[in-house]
Amino acid sequence: MAGTAVRGRLTWQVATVETVRDETASVRTIGLAVPDWAGHTAGQHLDVRLTAEDGYSAERSYSIASAPGEPVAITVERLDDGEVSPYLTEELRSGDEIEIRGPIGGYFIWTGDDAATPLLLVAGGSGVVPFRSIIRHRHNLGSDVSVRLLYSARSLPDVIYRAELDDAGDGVAVIFTLTRQQPPGWTGHSGRVDQRLLAETAWPAHQDPLTFVCGPTPFVEAMASGLVELGYPAGRIKTERYGGAEAP
Amino acid sequence: MSPISRGFHGRRHETAADTARVPPGQYVTSDFPVLSAGPTPHTPLQDWTFSLRQAGTDLRTWTWPELLALPAEDVTVDIHCVTRWSKLDTSWRAVPIDTLLADVDHQGTYALAFCDGGYTTNVPLADLTAGQAWVAYSYDGQPLPPEHGGPARLLVPHLYFWKSAKWVRGLDLLAADEPGFWERYGYHNYGDPWREQRYAGD
Amino acid sequence: MTIRDDSALDGNAIGGLLLEVFGTEMTAAVAVCASCGASGPVAETVVFLRAPGTVVRCRSCGAVLMVVLRRGQQNCVDLQGLAALELR
Numbered sequence: 001m002a003g004t005a006v007r008g009r010l011t012w013q014v015a016t017v018e019t020v021r022d023e024t025a026s027v028r029t030i031g032l033a034v035p036d037w038a039g040h041t042a043g044q045h046l047d048v049r050l051t052a053e054d055g056y057s058a059e060r061s062y063s064i065a066s067a068p069g070e071p072v073a074i075t076v077e078r079l080d081d082g083e084v085s086p087y088l089t090e091e092l093r094s095g096d097e098i099e100i101r102g103p104i105g106g107y108f109i110w111t112g113d114d115a116a117t118p119l120l121l122v123a124g125g126s127g128v129v130p131f132r133s134i135i136r137h138r139h140n141l142g143s144d145v146s147v148r149l150l151y152s153a154r155s156l157p158d159v160i161y162r163a164e165l166d167d168a169g170d171g172v173a174v175i176f177t178l179t180r181q182q183p184p185g186w187t188g189h190s191g192r193v194d195q196r197l198l199a200e201t202a203w204p205a206h207q208d209p210l211t212f213v214c215g216p217t218p219f220v221e222a223m224a225s226g227l228v229e230l231g232y233p234a235g236r237i238k239t240e241r242y243g244g245a246e247a248p
Numbered sequence: 249m250s251p252i253s254r255g256f257h258g259r260r261h262e263t264a265a266d267t268a269r270v271p272p273g274q275y276v277t278s279d280f281p282v283l284s285a286g287p288t289p290h291t292p293l294q295d296w297t298f299s300l301r302q303a304g305t306d307l308r309t310w311t312w313p314e315l316l317a318l319p320a321e322d323v324t325v326d327i328h329c330v331t332r333w334s335k336l337d338t339s340w341r342a343v344p345i346d347t348l349l350a351d352v353d354h355q356g357t358y359a360l361a362f363c364d365g366g367y368t369t370n371v372p373l374a375d376l377t378a379g380q381a382w383v384a385y386s387y388d389g390q391p392l393p394p395e396h397g398g399p400a401r402l403l404v405p406h407l408y409f410w411k412s413a414k415w416v417r418g419l420d421l422l423a424a425d426e427p428g429f430w431e432r433y434g435y436h437n438y439g440d441p442w443r444e445q446r447y448a449g450d
Numbered sequence: 451m452t453i454r455d456d457s458a459l460d461g462n463a464i465g466g467l468l469l470e471v472f473g474t475e476m477t478a479a480v481a482v483c484a485s486c487g488a489s490g491p492v493a494e495t496v497v498f499l500r501a502p503g504t505v506v507r508c509r510s511c512g513a514v515l516m517v518v519l520r521r522g523q524q525n526c527v528d529l530q531g532l533a534a535l536e537l538r
Contacts, residue, residue, distance in 0.1 A: 010473060011470055012250070014251055045465070046466075047466040049250065050256045050258075051251065051252055051253055051256070052252070052253065052256050052257055052258055053252055057250065058256075058258055059466075061462075061463055061465070061466065083258055083259040087253070087255070087256050091254075091255045091256070096253070096254055097251045097253075098253060099250055099251065101469070102466065104466045104469055104475070104477075105462065105465050105475070105477055105493075106475040106476075106478035107462065107477040107478040107491050107492075107493035107494075108462055108477070108493060216456075217457070217458060217459065218456045239493075240460065240462045240493075241459050241460045241463070242459075243457065243459050243463070243499070281500070282457075282500065283500045283501045283502065284457075284498055284500065284501055285501045285502075285503075285505045285514075286498060286505065286507065286512070286514075287496075287512070288457075329502075330502050331502055410502055430502055430503070433503060433517045433519060433526075433528055434503075434526050434528075435502060435519075447519075447521050
């Protein structure tokens with residue numbers, strides 16, 4: 001089977017925070033040193049577990065933002081009523097230890113092995129995180145697979161990895177839509193992704209694209225059914241639903 | 249041994265609560281966490297009924313307006329979830345199960361609550377009567393929201409809150425006990441928080 | 451009857467749990483519903499994490515496929531809702 005998922009440790013291990021980088025006002029990328037890291041595949045995630053002094057613990061999953069071969073990094077969005085994300089995005093600092101489990105995933109992965117067909121990446125808000133790993137991996141491989149990333153965000157300041165995406169290179173087209181607020185002179189798309197925008201940006205179904213959709217549950221459901229309406233076979237659409245956040 | 253995450257407290261608010269009100273292994277929260285084993289149902293009120301059933305027959309059925317017309321009580325109770333949070337002084341407007349059972353001729357000693365979405369939970373009738381349980385349709389002065397079990401849920405505060413079935417549509421009155429959803433999957437058949445009866449065998 | 455619930459996640463969210471329970475990656479495994487016969491990757495099942503246990507439901511018919519309870523350090527897994535679980 002093409003693209004066997006890399007097996008990680010089956011259970012929790014202690015990772016040390018190396019770097020923290022604020023991507024937006026509410027989003028932070030955390031670079032980790034993981035002693036027994038077996039490597040990962042683009043699209044995979046890891047689980048984080050925090051333990052309070054009285055033994056109370058909370059676990060969450062976060063997509064890996066780094067490409068295979070790069071130092072492990074996750075990108076976390078702070079949810080206002082979150083229990084773990086405010087801690088990770090505001091309190092956590094370099095030198096702190098957290099428990100992680102992973103890498104995890106054998107379905108929502110892109111190895112680059114399946115060369116010919118174009119890639120469609122549809123991101124809602126922080127759903128763009130695993131796509132950074134995919135795009136960077138594609139670049140590191142020297143792959144010439146054609147990629148379109150349709151990225152729905154609330155506003156331009158909410159766009160994660162903006163500079164990187166503007167410079168994504170040949171063969172990667174990034175189409176933004178800003179749903180709540182647009183800067184003066186904005187010539188890009190506005191409002192939520194509707195069937196018209198989807199039809200405009202998606203590859204024609206006959207090109208047999210491989211699609212990944214990631215973001216809040218309602219966003220993923222709407223995008224997946226919209227693509228099926230465009231003639232995309234359900235089996236060529238991979239989905240990953242995030243909890244907590246509203247659709248952008 | 250998991251390392252302690254420096255500065256992590258979780259969402260809990262350590263209120264200076266009277267510890268006599270908090271069962272073993274619980275912490276007090278000021279949130280009202282939403283837990284569910286399935287999607288939130290949305291039955292239109294004109295289709296909603298509550299029934300008392302026995303051996304496949306409806307002994308008595310109330311429509312929504314009929315339920316609301318029944319004498320109801322304002323109750324303030326502490327609630328305890330098996331996932332370890334407790335919430336003190338929750339206020340509800342609710343119809344006592346005693347009121348629903350009054351004048352209903354039945355031979356049951358156990359009840360199996362059944363709900364929209366297929367959830368069930370079992371409670372001995374002796375724990376649903378004598379002022380211990382209600383069908384609640386209002387929380388904190390507002391109509392019970394769907395995510396918390398609205399339009400109506402069972403309220404049985406002296407047992408773990410999984411027994412206070414959300415989206416309740418009736419009670420099956422049984423001669424013999426029958427485990428409900430969580431009881432089948434390994435939770436305790438009775439569920440007394442004061443004896444910490446979380447799992448089967450506790 | 452397809453499940454629609456804005457708060458539900460999918461089988462990707464329990465990838466770590468299943469890795470521990472089965473000792474291998476399971477999100478790409480194919481789950482066959484014992485209730486309606488629908489089959490698809492575990493990653494595409496409907497998952498309810500915020501409950502006294504983890505409940506995994508069939509996306510087609512809503513029936514329970516799998517329930518995982520955590521009891522102390524142990525995971526208790528009920529797979530009665532699955533007709534089959536095919537590893538690839």
